[in-house]
Amino acid sequence: MNEYKGNYTNIHGPIAIVVSKFNEIVTKNLVLGAQETLKQFGIKESDVDVFWVPGAFEIGFTTQKLLNSNKYAGIMSLGAVIKGETDHYSMIIQNVTGAIMQMNLQAKIPITFGILTTENIEQALQRSGLKAGNEGSSTAQSLLEMISLNDQLNK
Numbered sequence: 001m002n003e004y005k006g007n008y009t010n011i012h013g014p015i016a017i018v019v020s021k022f023n024e025i026v027t028k029n030l031v032l033g034a035q036e037t038l039k040q041f042g043i044k045e046s047d048v049d050v051f052w053v054p055g056a057f058e059i060g061f062t063t064q065k066l067l068n069s070n071k072y073a074g075i076m077s078l079g080a081v082i083k084g085e086t087d088h089y090s091m092i093i094q095n096v097t098g099a100i101m102q103m104n105l106q107a108k109i110p111i112t113f114g115i116l117t118t119e120n121i122e123q124a125l126q127r128s129g130l131k132a133g134n135e136g137s138s139t140a141q142s143l144l145e146m147i148s149l150n151d152q153l154n155k
């Protein structure tokens with residue numbers, strides 16, 4: 001991860017977090033990690049809107065709506081897709097990843113991807129604030145970097 005420790009208070013417009021309730025024991029920690037990182041980098045709490053959706057599958061629809069609102073400087077997606085007994089896991093993750101990438105390529109603002117895809121709950125917990133870091137935090141930092149880069153490229 002980038003060593004930049006400054007702030008991004010020059011960011012114009014609020015930030016949206018779209019997060020799934022499915023596997024909430026994991027995703028609530030991803031949101032906390034994201035919120036903490038945004039605060040550390042100088043983003044006001046009032047400039048961060050959190051949208052909870054039922055599962056990762058609903059992230060695409062909601063992100064599209066938020067893009068159409070033209071209200072946000074950037075959007076991050078957070079979720080936890082954990083392998084079960086069937087191929088449901090693969091269907092969800094392939095389609096959500098594809099949908100987010102498609103939107104990202106066409107959007108005027110950046111979207112970052114913080115949806116964990118793990119073999120089991122233990123791996124997901126480790127990546128949501130335990131030994132393997134917090135994917136919410138790194139996704140938030142990536143979003144700030146991309147918003148700044150986007151501003152630079154648009155000048």
Ligand SMILES: Nc1c(NC[C@H](O)[C@H](O)[C@H](O)CO)[nH]c(=O)[nH]c1=O
Pocket residue numbers: 020022023054055056057058079080081082083088089092
């Ligand atoms: N299995 C997981 C899901 N499944 C639920 C779907 O995302 C969706 O909400 C449902 O099919 C209704 O449309 N969601 C996750 O976020 N994580 C999973 O592991």
Ligand SMILES: CC(=O)[C@@H](O)COP(=O)(O)O
Pocket residue numbers: 083084085086087088089
């Ligand atoms: C909606 C489904 O197909 C669901 O039963 C998935 O089961 P699993 O997570 O065990 O693959």
